[in-house]
Amino acid sequence: QKEVEQDPGPLSVPEGAIVSLNCTYSNSAFQYFMWYRQYSRKGPELLMYTYSSGNKEDGRFTAQVDKSSKYISLFIRDSQPSDSATYLCAMSARSSNTGKLIFGQGTTLQVKP
Amino acid sequence: NAGVTQTPKFQVLKTGQSMTLQCAQDMNHEYMSWYRQDPGMGLRLIHYSVGAGITDQGEVPNGYNVSRSTTEDFPLRLLSAAPSQTSVYFCASSLQGTVNQPQHFGDGTRLSIL
Numbered sequence: 157q158k159e160v161e162q163d164p165g166p167l168s169v170p171e172g173a174i175v176s177l178n179c180t181y182s183n184s185a186f187q188y189f190m191w192y193r194q195y196s197r198k199g200p201e202l203l204m205y206t207y208s209s210g211n212k213e214d215g216r217f218t219a220q221v222d223k224s225s226k227y228i229s230l231f232i233r234d235s236q237p238s239d240s241a242t243y244l245c246a247m248s249a250r251s252s253n254t255g256k257l258i259f260g261q262g263t264t265l266q267v268k269p
Numbered sequence: 270n271a272g273v274t275q276t277p278k279f280q281v282l283k284t285g286q287s288m289t290l291q292c293a294q295d296m297n298h299e300y301m302s303w304y305r306q307d308p309g310m311g312l313r314l315i316h317y318s319v320g321a322g323i324t325d326q327g328e329v330p331n332g333y334n335v336s337r338s339t340t341e342d343f344p345l346r347l348l349s350a351a352p353s354q355t356s357v358y359f360c361a362s363s364l365q366g367t368v369n370q371p372q373h374f375g376d377g378t379r380l381s382i383l
Contacts, residue, residue, distance in 0.1 A: 164309070188368040199273070199359050199374025200312070207369075244311065248368050257368065259311035 159183050162245055162260030171269050175232040179245035179260045182226065186247040186258075189221050191230045194242045194262065203243070204230065235267045271295050275360050275375035282350045282382050290345040290378050292360030298373070300366030301343040302327070303335065305356040306377075312359065318343055319366055350382045 162179045169175055177191075187208055192200035204219040206212045206228075212219045218231040228247070232239055245260040276291045294301065302317035304327075314327030318337040332354060334346040343362075347354060357379050361372040 160311070162311075190368065197376065199361070199376050200372075201374065202371035205369055205371075246312075251367050251369070257314065259313075261309055261311040 157182060158261075160245065160247060160258050160260045162263055164261055164263060166264040166266055168266045168268060169235055171235060171237060171267055173235050173267070175235050175239070175265060175267075177230040177232075177243050177245075177263050177265070179228050179247075180226055181228075181247060181258075183247075183249065183258075184223075184226065185249035186223075186226075188248045188251060189219070189228050190246040191217075191219055192244045192246060192259075194244060196241075200244055232265075235265075237267050237269050240266050273360055273362055273373050273375035275358075275378050277378060278376070279379045280381070282347075282380065284350060284352060284382060286350050287346070287348050288350065290347075290358055290360075290380070292343045292345065292375060293341050294343075294360075294362040294373070295341065296362060296364075296373065297340060298362035298364050299340070300364070301337065301360065301362045302372070303333070303343070303345045304359045304361065305329065305354075306359060307356050315345065315358075317366075352382045354380065355382045356380060 191204040193203045194200040209223045216233045220229040242262040244262040248257045303315040304312040316335040318324045361374045363370045363372045
């Protein structure tokens with residue numbers, strides 16, 4: 157069983173929809189949670205970072221962490237065609253990258269005009 | 270400001286050949302790392318470096334060597350390529366390697382081993 161599970165999709169939604177992307181994990185020691193966005197033929201870029209449980213909002217994006225359920229989510233409001241990309245969750249038990257940063261396999265999102 | 274530059278972008282090798290994937294960053298970042306990305310597997314850490322002269326193994330280091338002689342460069346060497354090393358390789362850097370600092374990724378090297 158993988159430490160981090162993420163539905164690969166693809167997920168297709170119409171423009172303007174609210175998108176929910178999710179990851180589950182098995183390691184209760186994870187405290188640091190990230191979402192990366194990866195456009196086709198490009199490297200990932202950090203989108204959101206959260207520590208421990210709770211919500212964090214940045215513009216149209218909201219990251220949510222539920223440590224009791226070992227479940228994290230990324231919500232995208234008013235989705236745009238430019239949001240079409242692969243979204244990877246990542247998490248770590250330590251603040252330093254010299255520990256293990258574990259990535260999910262990514263969910264491919266397509267937002268149709 | 271170029272960020273993280275990886276060369277080559279594409280490469281086809283025969284089994285047993287050796288090659289070096291180049292990675293350079295111009296942001297004066299101390300922390301650099303190499304990942305491979307395979308379908309259904311996500312990104313997996315191969316090797317990383319916390320500064321010039323210091324390297325360490327990640328999750329999947331077998332078959333790969335690295336060195337860090339300067340802050341800017343972090344090459345990844347395949348000594349004897351195997352088909353299982355067919356993948357997309359990403360180099361990344363960050364200021365000090367803490368998770369709250371964004372990792373800057375290059376655009377990847379797509380490597381096929383025949």
